[in-house]
Amino acid sequence: EDQVTQSPEALRLQEGESSSLNCSYTVSGLRGLFWYRQDPGKGPEFLFTLYSAGEEKEKERLKATLTKKESFLHITAPKPEDSATYLCAVDPSGGNTPLVFGKGTRLSVIA
């Protein structure tokens, strides 16, 4: 069974304190790994897509990396506005099948 596990469940950081969120996955075949950001009361906002081990993507203070078993979302010098739930998802089969989501990491950045 395809599975995505995110850790930690919640993370509290001081402003400027860099850290990483983990997403480990078990899939029959990886067609893509996705990171989303979700603010309370909003739909998830797309951040990154990674396709193969060794790939990296960056956007402002965020950098996503991928290995054969997991992905990391690195947050460098976070600001309070980075507070959100970060969701990881995989596409195990391609086509138009549903993504498999992890339960997310709730990030709080304190000024």
Added chain:
Amino acid sequence: GAVVSQHPSWVICKSGTSVKIECRSLDFQATTMFWYRQFPKQSLMLMATSNEGSKATYEQGVEKDKFLINHASLTLSTLTVTSAHPEDSSFYICSARGTARTEAFFGQGTRLTVV
């Protein structure tokens, strides 16, 4: 990223009435749309998958007669909650995928409150 518009963003209805939620892909053709339900501080729960022009595929435990899904065009899918009851109160989110990109893009979500 691509834009998916969901409407309304919130709705309050009386118990026993029906509510329709619209999901539109504004700048791409959504061959497949997904409907999710989300409870407070919980992750997304997939309700159904709909392909344009076909009947929706519902996840186990989701009542297809209660949650009617229509995907009549490549840019529009609707979710109708029929005979709504207070336990149907929740946050509903749609998502769309096309053929040009692998990512799924989400609408803003609809907060449904049944009183």
